[in-house]
Amino acid sequence: MDPLITFVITLAIITAEVLTGSAVTDAIHPLPLILLFSAGSCIASYVTDPFFWFVQRTTWDGIRTVVKNYTLPIELAGIGIFVVVVALEYLIFR
DSSP: OOHHHHHHHHHHHHHHHHHHTSSHHHHSOHHHHHHHHHHHHHHOOSTTSHHHHHHHHHHTOOHHHHIIIIIHHHHHHHHHHHHHHHHHHHHTOO
């Protein structure tokens, strides 16, 4: 099995175990909670992220161009998902 898949599965199991005993699962509906995790994964893709360098090297763009065309849209998507989650939580699941 691919080490990345093993890592993702292990991380999902640990996260599920931590959330099981937490008050978060009682306070937030599962769908918005999953979307919040998705939004959080979009926020911090910058020069410390290996995928940032993968995109830079495969597109042969400069760092400033990759930040403008990759990092900023991903961050805006994360913020957009967060706004949708807040709206879902307060308009539908309350």
